[in-house]
Amino acid sequence: MQVPAPFEYERATSVDHAIALMERLGDEARVVAGGHSLIPMMKLRLAMPEYLIDINDLVDELQYIRFTDTEVRIGALTRHQQLLESDELAAVFPIFRDAEKVIADPVVRNRGTLGGSLCQADPSEDLSAVCDALEASCVIRNTSGERVVEMHDFHRGPYETAVADGEMLTEVRIPIKPNSSSAYHKVERRAGDWAVASAGAAVTMDGDVIADGRVGLCAVGPNLTNVQPISDALRGQAPSEELYARVGEIAAANASPQTDTRGTAAYKTHLAKELAVRSLRVAVARATGQA
Amino acid sequence: MEISMNLNGEDITAEAEPRTLLVHFLRDNLGLTGTHWGCDTSNCGTCVVWVDEEPVKSCTHLAAMASGHRVKTVEGLETAEGLDPVQEGFIQCHGLQCGYCTPGMMMTARALLDKNPDPSEEVIREAISGQICRCTGYSTIIRSIQWAASKERETAVTLEGSPA
Structure with a gap:
């Protein structure tokens, strides 16, 4: 029987309350939302917090998808299922629905949250690549106020983020750009499994050329949620199969997967290449009204 | 800690450690063994119960988190009119x-x-x-x-x- 080590449980009544508790308790405290990353880690003693602060009651403060003319703001406690079902979100950022369809399974999606996924910072986790492709930024709050951290600064490495002790991720902001679209492709062994490999792409068109493009990879190595050399190769180029093939080669060259039960390193490298091409192709087709 | 919930339409209260998972709380503390305990890793889904009308995997849900909520288990499917x-x-x-x-x-x-x-x-x-x-x-x-x-x-x- 797998059961977490003993801890004290406290239910936060507001974000301020949660942050005050964390500031007081320091690195002995962890926030729990959906719990579908943290509780398994606690069962395995990979995480042994002395205090667990349950933020699931903070729906009014932390669960929303709000649109302005220039950006979308998503509360950290927004569940995968809500991200999947939002037609408005899918219309602006189709990459979200692409990814959410293949994250875990429907029952797990009822619990898991955007904030939890990003804070877990697992290199196999899909939403990090999604948010990085979209150039999202993260709002982090502590007792003295809030700061906004770009997605590429948010992730410090596997399982490490910019969120310090006594702080909490509260919101993700994603800029809405005209003439843009996005896509996500993943290969998994069965429903609900982690990716063997996956890739997300977002592009902004300027007439017939790609003004800006970003491609990120999952499960094929650390710190690949945006592959900068791909962005460099895309800038100012007209979309073509030759360009996509070049991007695929860059993706493969940057991947550093390990052979494990999900596949060999060679197979995962092949997937990194192929999925980068496919996600980019679909993102461009969507941005140019061809899909 | 004291855990209270509306379970299959009835208000209940029981003592459990904060680390108690909902599946064990239901089976061991309350004797409702209809909910099964399977893989323990939120993969197999045999432990699914409802919390506020939404199916969740009770092996990855603390009983404490369900306190104050409505929980429904397989025992709650049957009604006075018969089987669901x-x-x-x-x-x-x-x-x-x-x-x-x-x-x-x-x-x-x-x-x-x-x-x-x-x-x-x-x-x-x-x-x-x-x-x-x-x-x-x-x-x-x-x-x-x-x-x-x-x-x-x-x-x-x-x-x-x-x-x-």
């Missing part, structure tokens, strides 16, 4: 062989039909994609859910058509 149509469907269409996955399958199926009374086979397959049946009886499970759906639709039509 989903339960009847599993009997009629042989939706179980060993029965291990059955409670989770039925709770997920009930939640699906409450949201969507006429799901396609594809929608049913997606809905139960977080549940594992190692007898691999998926086809009969899908037929069982379809049986329940059509029975409920028939009943709904009869009720609508019946004289006031």
Whole structure:
């Protein structure tokens, strides 16, 4: 029987309350939302917090998808299922629905949250690549106020983020750009499994050329949620199969997967290449009204 | 700590450690062994119960987190009028062989039909994609859910058509 080590449980009544508790308790405290990353880690003693602060009651403060003319703001406690079902979100950022369809399974999606996924910072986790492709930024709050951290600064490495002790991720902001679209492709062994490999792409068109493009990879190595050399190769180029093939080669060259039960390193490298091409192709087709 | 919840329509209170998982709280503290304990890793789905009408995997949900909420287990499916149509469907269409996955399958199926009374086979397959049946009886499970759906639709039509 797998059961977490003993801890004290406290239910936060507001974000301020949660942050005050964390500031007081320091690195002995962890926030729990959906719990579908943290509780398994606690069962395995990979995480042994002395205090667990349950933020699931903070729906009014932390669960929303709000649109302005220039950006979308998503509360950290927004569940995968809500991200999947939002037609408005899918219309602006189709990459979200692409990814959410293949994250875990429907029952797990009822619990898991955007904030939890990003804070877990697992290199196999899909939403990090999604948010990085979209150039999202993260709002982090502590007792003295809030700061906004770009997605590429948010992730410090596997399982490490910019969120310090006594702080909490509260919101993700994603800029809405005209003439843009996005896509996500993943290969998994069965429903609900982690990716063997996956890739997300977002592009902004300027007439017939790609003004800006970003491609990120999952499960094929650390710190690949945006592959900068791909962005460099895309800038100012007209979309073509030759360009996509070049991007695929860059993706493969940057991947550093390990052979494990999900596949060999060679197979995962092949997937990194192929999925980068496919996600980019679909993102461009969507941005140019061809899909 | 003291954990209180509305369980299958009844208010209950029991003592448990904060680290107690909901599945163990239901089975060991309350003796409701209808909810099964399976993989312990939120993969197999046999432990699915509802928290506030939403199916969740109770092996990855603390009992403490369910305190103050409505919880429904497989024991809560049957009503004074008899078995839930989903339960009847599993009997009629042989939706179980060993029965291990059955409670989770039925709770997920009930939640699906409450949201969507006429799901396609594809929608049913997606809905139960977080549940594992190692007898691999998926086809009969899908037929069982379809049986329940059509029975409920028939009943709904009869009720609508019946004289006031």
